[in-house]
Amino acid sequence: DIMMTQSPLSVAVTPGESASISCRSSKSLLHSNGITYLSWYLQRPEKSPQLLIYQISNLASGVSGRFSGSGSGTDFTLKISRVETEDVGIYYCVQFLEVPLTFGSGTKLEIK
């Protein structure tokens, strides 16, 4: 199974500042077709997860441009610029390269 390791476990951010979350996979997520199957999700309190970023860096429809993704192979980063109170929740990375599909353990973002 591909293990997904996220860090930090939690991050507290002052509104208006930036936050970065790291995700590392135990195997390269680059498929032979050239696509890297790595997405990011936000789960706000008491809500279902929401797609933020797909294929490392593509912004999902309707998602704020303050979110951006980067990385390659096994190392990925989600950056949230100008953090707002609505960004509070738990962020997950997930790999879709192979079954079983696996999630990172999550990073909790709080507001200072």
Place this chain on the structure above:
Amino acid sequence: QVQLKESGPGLVQPSQTLSLTCTVSGFSLTSNSVHWVRQPPGKGLEWMGGIWGDGSTDYNSALKSRLSISRDTSKSQVFLKMNSLQTDDTAIYFCTNFNWELGFDYWGQGVMVTVSS
């Protein structure tokens, strides 16, 4: 628009079988894939398994011996059955639409299942 909605019992007794239904709208089950993801209270997300557009299934190996996912395309419903439930199966169970470009793009609201006598 695309919608998914889970339904099922909120309480299941230990050792019994859990049966959940995911009713979808806005897309066809023969062209899309629907998966189940669960979340124990205060914990992270766990992929359980899914059924692909061609009707084939994949399961998390940790659950495979207890889990079955099926569908009724005429009713736009996907079913989850898991037997021998224990207290650590207490969780919110989500169904979600999967596509290869985006991943899990649409989610149901989730259904809370408590395993307790």
